[in-house]
Amino acid sequence: MNKTYKYNRYLYKAVLILIGMDVIYRCRDNNIKALICFVLFLVIVINDYLRQKYFYKTVKEYYSSIALGMIINLILSLHIEGYIDIYFYLILYELILYGEGKISRLFISLEVISLLALISFRMISGYDNIGYYDILGIIMVSTGICFYLVSLFGYKALRKEKREVERLNKELELSYEKLxxxxxxxxxxxxxxxxxxxxxxxxxxxxxxxxxxxxxxxxxxxxxxxxxxxxxxxxxxxxxxxxxxxxxxxxxxxxxKEKVTKTFIDSLKEIVANIEYTGKVKIILDVEESIEEILPEYKDIIYTSIKEIITNSVKHGKCDEINISIKLSIEEINIIVADNGVGCDEFVKGNGLLGIEKRIMDYKGKINYDNSISKGFKIELVLPNL
Missing domain, CATH: 1.20.5 (Single alpha-helices involved in coiled-coils or other helix-helix interfaces)
Structure with missing residues (x-):
């Protein structure tokens, strides 16, 4: 927006310079007229500068400056024809894009009426009879002015909507931060x-x-x-x-714990690392990353159960390898811990396994054992995936 405004200012100054040169050129045969017209045009330029630099701060000063520019422009346009008419469009551009309220619409109406009256006066003043082409010319010019006005109002509406969207986005960002x-x-x-x-x-x-x-x-x-x-x-x-x-x-x-700095998988890996550190047992951990999304109560049960089962495998199973698998499906969470130890012919549940069973049953899960001799020991825990 700032860059566009900057380029508009450059273009505006260039147009004023060209209009000033045209005013001098058209009055070149009459020095007094040239001096008067140039002074009037210089007043327009100074008035515009003061309005855009200082007068815009108060409504009264701003529209008084606009009225002065409109009057001087109309006087110059009545005495000399040429590019001075462009200033009508510059005033309309400023009023439409930067003006607000009823007073702005009033000045727009006055400027349009003045422009149409000036064009009509010029077209019919040199003729005794108004012909078809004169009327057609007035209609075409009026249509062109209407198109210009509609385009400006459309551009203003789009710019206003853009500002509103930006404002709402800022409010949304602030609301999000507050939330x-x-x-x-x-x-x-x-x-x-x-x-x-x-x-x-x-x-x-x-x-x-x-x-x-x-x-x-x-x-x-x-x-x-x-x-x-x-x-x-x-x-x-x-x-x-x-x-x-x-x-x-x-x-x-x-x-x-104020903050959980480790993920659940990291906690399981820590158990594995502590056992493997002895160099006597290798543990293969196969866990799906989606395990992080299960209930905290489930994580606690799985963590405690795996720790207890590994302890039993190392202590009683005489194994050198343990496989841990945790898989998730839509309906259930399946945990399998299997070792390659000696197994056992008589399986007696200790307090640790009984505690695991109780916690699993409390959540309507189930537990299966495979204690075949010479095939190691395997425990399968199944929890409903809530």
């Missing part, structure tokens, strides 16, 4: 509330478990010499309480 900021605040508030909730859970659940654990151990210490079986039962119960407390604490810490 992002509000969304961030809501997210922070949600995280803060979740932290408070988890903190309450830690206080209630973990505190209760630790008190119960302390009581059990205290009682076990007092009766261990008198009732060994009862003491063992209390110690076993204390072990379960401690393990449950560790699990609750792990979940709480996971929930309290």
């Amino acid at each position: 992002k900021e509000q969304s961030k605040k809501i997210e922070e508030l949600t995280i803060s509330k979740e932290r408070n909730r988890v903190a309450e859970e830690i206080h209630d659940n973990l505190g209760h478990n630790l008190i119960a654990l302390n009581m059990n151990l205290d009682v076990a210490e007092k009766i261990i010499d008198r009732d060994m079986d009862k003491a063992k039962e209390l110690i076993n119960k204390s072990y379960i309480l401690a393990k449950r407390s560790m699990e609750d604490l792990r979940k709480a810490v996971y929930a309290l």
Whole structure:
């Protein structure tokens, strides 16, 4: 827009220079007339400069300047013919593109009437009788002026629409930024509330478990010499309480993390790296990237289950290779962990596998085992894809 305005100003100045030269040329035979006409035209030029530089700031000064230019232009056009008529179109151009409101439309109407009256006067003033071609000429000129006006108004409407679109786009960008900021605040508030909730859970659940654990151990210490079986039962119960407390604490810490810097796949790769670091077991991980889109609860179940299964494979299976596969379909999530260990002829589920089963069943999933001798050990977990 600035570049277009700049070129328009250059063209405007060039047109004024050419009009001034034409005014002098047409009055060359009469020095006094030439001087008067040139001074009047110079007033037009100075008036235009002041209007476009200073007078545009107030409506009264602006339209007073327009009126002065229109009057001087009409006077010059009545006394000399030529390119001075172009100034009519320059005034119309300025009024249509930059003027607004009723007063602008009034001045446009006055300028059009003045131009048509001037052209009609010139065409009929030299003739006693008005002929067909005179009337046709007036009609053609009027049509041309109308076309010029319609084109300018159309261009103005397009430019106005463009400015409106740009304004709406800016408003949309501002609204989007505000929405992002509000969304961030809501997210922070949600995280803060979740932290408070988890903190309450830690206080209630973990505190209760630790008190119960302390009581059990205290009682076990007092009766261990008198009732060994009862003491063992209390110690076993204390072990379960401690393990449950560790699990609750792990979940709480996971929930309290301010920012998750690692993806779920990265967390799985970290487990793999920790095992492979010993150099005794190779783990092949095959995970689809879409796993990142599943429910957080599912991620927690899969992560815990894989860690437990790998631990069992390394500890009891005597394997040197473990294959982990996680596949997603529209209906289900399929997790398979298989090792090449010795397998087992009698399969006994420990607390770890029982815990995995319970978590899987809680989400209406299923778990399958393959413990064939000399074929290693394979566990398949299936969760519904919600």
